[in-house]
Amino acid sequence: MKIYGVLGYPVKHSLSPSMHNAAFKALKIDAEYRFFEVAPSDLNKFFDALMEKGICGLNVTVPYKERVISFLSSLSEEAKLIGAVNTIKISGKGLEGFNTDGEGFLKHLKEDLKFDPAGKNIAVIGAGGAAKAVSVYLSRRRPARISIYDVDIQKAKNLVHHLKENFSIPKINAAESVEGLDIRHCELLINATPVGMKESDPCIVNEGLITDKILVYDLIYNPKETKLLKLAREKGARVSNGLGMLLYQGMVSFEIWTGRKAPKAVMQDALRV
Ligand code: NAP
Numbered sequence: 001m002k003i004y005g006v007l008g009y010p011v012k013h014s015l016s017p018s019m020h021n022a023a024f025k026a027l028k029i030d031a032e033y034r035f036f037e038v039a040p041s042d043l044n045k046f047f048d049a050l051m052e053k054g055i056c057g058l059n060v061t062v063p064y065k066e067r068v069i070s071f072l073s074s075l076s077e078e079a080k081l082i083g084a085v086n087t088i089k090i091s092g093k094g095l096e097g098f099n100t101d102g103e104g105f106l107k108h109l110k111e112d113l114k115f116d117p118a119g120k121n122i123a124v125i126g127a128g129g130a131a132k133a134v135s136v137y138l139s140r141r142r143p144a145r146i147s148i149y150d151v152d153i154q155k156a157k158n159l160v161h162h163l164k165e166n167f168s169i170p171k172i173n174a175a176e177s178v179e180g181l182d183i184r185h186c187e188l189l190i191n192a193t194p195v196g197m198k199e200s201d202p203c204i205v206n207e208g209l210i211t212d213k214i215l216v217y218d219l220i221y222n223p224k225e226t227k228l229l230k231l232a233r234e235k236g237a238r239v240s241n242g243l244g245m246l247l248y249q250g251m252v253s254f255e256i257w258t259g260r261k262a263p264k265a266v267m268q269d270a271l272r273v
Helices: 016-026 040-048 068-070 077-083 100-111 130-142 153-166 228-232 241-256 264-271
Strands: 001-006 031-037 055-060 087-090 094-098 120-124 145-149 171-172 188-191 213-219 239-240
Touching: 001 016, 016 031, 016 241, 016 264, 040 068, 055 241, 068 094, 077 094, 077 100, 077 130, 087 241, 094 153, 094 241, 100 130, 100 241, 120 130, 130 145, 130 153, 145 153, 213 228, 228 239, 241 264
Parallel strands: 001 031, 001 055, 120 145, 120 188, 145 171, 188 213, 213 239
Antiparallel strands: 055 087, 087 094
């Protein structure tokens, strides 16, 4: 039996085991997907024993998406551009690192939400790992403008600099505040911060900034409706939480590991918890 799993700390909240185990079962693949909750002080030991444990593939989540790179034999072009890995394939070729977050986001956006970023004005809140993955994939689609805001303005500036170096985007800037994102003139607003996960979190944007012309995409999927999504829905905007991104990034990882087409309906059903 082949073993796969999700590496993180903490990780027990992850929905990935349900999704991948349902897919293995549906395709009659003799494999099991487990939780690997590994404390930072045990990470070296975990990678030393990886082969012996018979692990063939991993998803990687917080806080290891960047740290795992030092253990890998090679990186995909996307993982290099994003600077983070969320999928590892372990084979005779060694440990290969991929990043499927951005691809998962874009597939959900285009295939299910029928939104093409080409020529659009886009605002991104947050400039961490997820924002980087998402904005690299958006940049490939030639949007008209990308504005990025992060509480740490230097992080937003670094991401803007990185995108400018690698893509040709007519307008791109790091905003000094949420207001500076000019959301009222955007077609897509993305929340790529953890703000909204906790009941006590505020709505990350002021009410007046959301119009019914915008698609509001919150990468958070637990809770299913953050305060931002509730406000946007009430304003008549189109909304999406992060479950679609989770599904598609998982499908891409599954295909990298198994070489088989991921069973979308089965994996989607497993996420309906
Ligand atoms: P991260 O690396 O910690 O990045 C979050 C960024 O947001 C940090 O730079 C943080 O700054 C910034 N931030 C925090 N509060 C802010 C505020 N009020 N305004 C502006 N910026 C703020 O986290 P991540 O890995 O990118 O994940 C971000 C979110 O995406 C999480 O909720 C995660 O669960 C979700 N996610 C979803 C999927 C999916 O498949 N749906 C995949 C990946 C991630 P500081 O570091 O200074 O606090």
